[in-house]
Amino acid sequence: MSPIDPRLQEALDGERDPGDLPLDLREAYTRVTVATQMLKAPPPVSVASRVMAEIRQGPPPVLDEGLARRLLHWWLGRPRAVTVRLRPVWTLALAAGLATVLFLQWPTGIQTPGVAQGIANFVGHFPGARSVEVVGSFNDWSRGVLHLNDDDGDGIWHGEAVLPAGPHEYMFVVDGERWVPDPLAGRYVDDGFGAGQQNSLVIVRPASAQP
Amino acid sequence: MENRDEAPLPGVSGMVNDGAPGDADVVAQILGGDGEAFGILIRRYEPGLLRFATRMLGNPDAAADAVAESLVRAYRHLAQCRDPGRLRSWLYRITGNRCRSHLARRHTNDISLSDAPPLSDGSDAWAVLERGEQVALVERALAALPAEKREAFVLKHVEGMSYEEMAQVTGARIPTLKMRVHRAREALLVALEEVVR
Numbered sequence: 001m002s003p004i005d006p007r008l009q010e011a012l013d014g015e016r017d018p019g020d021l022p023l024d025l026r027e028a029y030t031r032v033t034v035a036t037q038m039l040k041a042p043p044p045v046s047v048a049s050r051v052m053a054e055i056r057q058g059p060p061p062v063l064d065e066g067l068a069r070r071l072l073h074w075w076l077g078r079p080r081a082v083t084v085r086l087r088p089v090w091t092l093a094l095a096a097g098l099a100t101v102l103f104l105q106w107p108t109g110i111q112t113p114g115v116a117q118g119i120a121n122f123v124g125h126f127p128g129a130r131s132v133e134v135v136g137s138f139n140d141w142s143r144g145v146l147h148l149n150d151d152d153g154d155g156i157w158h159g160e161a162v163l164p165a166g167p168h169e170y171m172f173v174v175d176g177e178r179w180v181p182d183p184l185a186g187r188y189v190d191d192g193f194g195a196g197q198q199n200s201l202v203i204v205r206p207a208s209a210q211p
Numbered sequence: 212m213e214n215r216d217e218a219p220l221p222g223v224s225g226m227v228n229d230g231a232p233g234d235a236d237v238v239a240q241i242l243g244g245d246g247e248a249f250g251i252l253i254r255r256y257e258p259g260l261l262r263f264a265t266r267m268l269g270n271p272d273a274a275a276d277a278v279a280e281s282l283v284r285a286y287r288h289l290a291q292c293r294d295p296g297r298l299r300s301w302l303y304r305i306t307g308n309r310c311r312s313h314l315a316r317r318h319t320n321d322i323s324l325s326d327a328p329p330l331s332d333g334s335d336a337w338a339v340l341e342r343g344e345q346v347a348l349v350e351r352a353l354a355a356l357p358a359e360k361r362e363a364f365v366l367k368h369v370e371g372m373s374y375e376e377m378a379q380v381t382g383a384r385i386p387t388l389k390m391r392v393h394r395a396r397e398a399l400l401v402a403l404e405e406v407v408r
Contacts, residue, residue: 004397012368012396013389028400035349035403036368042258043265047279052250054283060246061289141291179293197382 004028113162113207120163120204122148122170124182127155129174136170136199138163143173165206169199231255238295241286249286256299257282259370260306266365267310269354277313281306300379303370307362307380314358352402356395359383363391364399 008025010016018029086094113119122134132148138161139145148157169189171179181188185200231251232240240248257278264274285292285305292301353361366372366380367388374385381388 003393004400009393009396013392031403032368032396032400034345035352035399038346038349039266039353039365039369040262041346043261043271043274045261045271045275046257047261047275047282048250048253048257050279051253051282051286052247054279055246055249055286058287060244061242061287141288 116165116206117162118165118204118207119160120168120202121158121160122146122172122182122202123156123158123184124148124172125156126150126172126174129155129157131175132157133173134159134161134170135173135179136168138168138170143176148172163204165204167201167203169201171199233296234298235295238289238292238298241289246286249282252298252302253282256302260302263303263365263370264306264310266350266353266369267307267358267362268313269350273313274310277309278306281309284309297379300376303366303372303380304382310362311358348403349399352399355402356398360391360395360398363388364395367392 005025007016007021008028011018011021011025011029012032018026021029124132126132129150132150133143134146134148135141135143146159146161148159150157169191171181173179181198182200182202185202187201187203188198189201191197191199234252234255237248237251241252260278260281261274264277265271268274268277281302285302292298294301353364356364362381363377363383366377367374372380374388377383377388378385383391
């Protein structure tokens with residue numbers, strides 16, 4: 001196959017006015033343009049009802065904390081008129097609810113693994129990081145659930161969690177922004193979204209099977 | 212002349228041109244618990260995704276399956292979409308990935324001849340071919356391209372994407388994508404010229 005004239009490629013890439021092309025190249029330009037126009041007709045089918053029926057059967061998508069924060073910033077940054085009308089009693093109830101959420105401490109400490117569970121240890125070297133947490137298939141990729149600690153400030157962050165025995169995909173989230181695979185995981189799987197990105201893989205052995 | 216690489220992408224702003232909510236608004240709505248709002252995204256992107264998958268797989272039924280599976284997968288993993296402003300790229304990436312899996316199961320990246328539309332007998336001149344025959348001819352030529360070139364050509368010329376957005380969809384580098392599009396054009400022109408000669 002012989003390469004076509006670079007001027008034709010430039011015109012088709014929108015980098016050159018096709019009107020400046022010689023006649024033969026202009027004909028080729030028209031031929032490609034007409035051909036692509038023919039391919040633009042949308043197929044006369046729809047999968048909308050099928051997709052909506054399927055997603056109604058499953059659980060709703062879980063809101064990721066990082067995404068929620070970005071969406072909140074974006075939403076708060078846009079001008080809009082907001083009218084809120086509340087009875088005083090509801091205002092008090094809302095304030096009490098918020099106070100409960102803010103002052104309640106989530107229990108810390110690791111649970112005892114059950115029969116079909118095991119303990120997964122997560123360790124990462126992130127010097128200078130302000131926070132490191134683990135998101136994965138075991139927590140619906142939600143942030144704010146499993147934080148790693150670096151109590152002595154040596155840049156080595158570690159933590160553990162009781163998980164169902166079996167394989168789990170996960171990623172580290174550093175400083176709430178950077179999603180990075182675990183360089184020490186040893187096993188990786190494609191994240192399923194193309195682009196060649198990979199999730200780390202941990203295989204949890206049942207605690208009953210461990211010595 | 213307008214440069215497509217600099218043109219704004221649909222749905223990325225707060226409000227799209229027709230006054231409908233932008234993608235990030237709709238994503239926030241869904242993640243806030245309103246799953247029915249996903250219908251807005253389906254209406255917005257389904258035609259393009261179906262067209263893309265049909266051109267990739269050469270079979271409308273397989274394309275419908277691939278798009279339906281991709282949309283369900285996108286809904287379930289919507290919280291993992293790290294930039295809702297680039298939702299369109301994300302949806303095309305999932306659909307492209309599904310199409311590649313489908314083609315891999317066939318053990319070939321090419322569309323089988325039984326899936327491709329029938330070829331014109333070639334005795335007619337390009338200018339006098341009926342539109343249906345012309346479409347079949349172009350589809351046939353597209354089907355003959357290797358999958359990577361076919362994907363690059365369709366994203367560029369049929370879906371009207373910039374090379375930057377194509378890179379987000381495919382994971383390939385922009386020079387690689389340009390090369391694929393250029394080679395696809397060459398092959399397509401050769402195929403078209405051979406038929407009308």
